[in-house]
Amino acid sequence: MSDFKLRTELLLAPSPNKIFHGEKIICMGSCFAENMHQKLTEHGFNSSFSPYGIVFNAWMLAHQLRRLIAGKEYLDHELIFSNEMFSSWDHHGSFSHPDKDVALLQINAHFNDCREKLNHAEYLILTLGTSSIYETKEDIHRVANCHKVPAQHFTKYRITLQELISEFNSSFQELRQFNPGCKILISVSPVRYLQDGLVDNNRSKSCLLMLSEFLEQNYNFVEYFPAFELLIDDLRDYRFVKEDMVHPNSMAIHYIWQKFSNVFFTKETQALNEEILSFQKKIKHKPLFPNSESSIRFQNQLKKDIALFKLQHPQVLFPEIEI
Numbered sequence: 001m002s003d004f005k006l007r008t009e010l011l012l013a014p015s016p017n018k019i020f021h022g023e024k025i026i027c028m029g030s031c032f033a034e035n036m037h038q039k040l041t042e043h044g045f046n047s048s049f050s051p052y053g054i055v056f057n058a059w060m061l062a063h064q065l066r067r068l069i070a071g072k073e074y075l076d077h078e079l080i081f082s083n084e085m086f087s088s089w090d091h092h093g094s095f096s097h098p099d100k101d102v103a104l105l106q107i108n109a110h111f112n113d114c115r116e117k118l119n120h121a122e123y124l125i126l127t128l129g130t131s132s133i134y135e136t137k138e139d140i141h142r143v144a145n146c147h148k149v150p151a152q153h154f155t156k157y158r159i160t161l162q163e164l165i166s167e168f169n170s171s172f173q174e175l176r177q178f179n180p181g182c183k184i185l186i187s188v189s190p191v192r193y194l195q196d197g198l199v200d201n202n203r204s205k206s207c208l209l210m211l212s213e214f215l216e217q218n219y220n221f222v223e224y225f226p227a228f229e230l231l232i233d234d235l236r237d238y239r240f241v242k243e244d245m246v247h248p249n250s251m252a253i254h255y256i257w258q259k260f261s262n263v264f265f266t267k268e269t270q271a272l273n274e275e276i277l278s279f280q281k282k283i284k285h286k287p288l289f290p291n292s293e294s295s296i297r298f299q300n301q302l303k304k305d306i307a308l309f310k311l312q313h314p315q316v317l318f319p320e321i322e323i
Helices: 031-042 058-070 100-119 161-178 198-218 227-235 250-265 267-284 293-312
Strands: 024-029 046-049 078-084 085-088 125-129 130-136 154-158 183-188 222-224
Touching: 024 058, 024 100, 024 130, 024 227, 031 046, 031 125, 031 267, 058 100, 058 125, 058 161, 078 100, 078 250, 085 100, 100 154, 154 198, 154 250, 161 198, 183 198, 183 227, 227 250, 250 267, 267 293
Parallel strands: 024 046, 024 125, 125 183, 183 222
Antiparallel strands: 078 085, 130 154
16 A cells, blocks of 8 residues: 555745744734743743733734834723723733722733833734624723623624734834834634634634735735644644643644744754753652652752753743752
8 A cells, every 4th residue: 555644734944034042022812822922931932921911803912012012001991890800901801800900000010011022022923813803882992801791791793804904004014113123923823713603713714814914925024824724734633622622732732833943943942942841851850759869969960950051041041940
């Protein structure tokens, strides 16, 4: 029998844009953007996550980026009170708090910190989740998070490709003025939104794929990374998703990370990443007899090896794990 393939692997060419340890990176968008931020941090990169938290809707993502660039802090009248918590329509629920002053303080603290980092960032990673959006019926305000307010208070619809292009055009042009050297890596989240149904989810994703194509073709500082295609078309199997049947599991995230590494990291950077992971495995190792001479020698040698690594590679933000 002749050889045959059981799957279609997506082969990606190396990018001319290389990411190095020490460069500032901002990740914004859906939960997949958070996955990428966690992977970057785990491997010693200077990565920061969005000051808005996880955001799924692509239009809101561009809108938030514009406000971040403008430096327009949040005011107390912009917070809502629901379910005994003060929240912002623009923010994930992790920014909510029962004390209004605390909620506002932490929102603006993260906002200003991330704006300063964005001003000097080499890379902005954006992950687009959906083109469906919720809008309040009372004051016609688009929201990034409904904060468990009953559904009858919102109108849900899909934003057109033209409106998405318009908002991203504005945000990218403003970013170019704010930080001329920042490159943008854009992807479409592989997470399916089954609450919309498979048909509407696919139509929503297709709109985001068309948006990504437009942005990559019209801005020379924008590059598309096919996270969506890697899970949906390359892996293409429910073995690679969690029990909810939509989110990629750790094996899928690792696979996509490896593809990302091959595209955006040099061989030297990948070698550093492997060395960092090796240290982490040794740190997490739990000896059967921690007070034995061999265990103590192992721990002392590990501390010396890590100190030498940090001295040789000061650009690496070595994850602080207590030995």
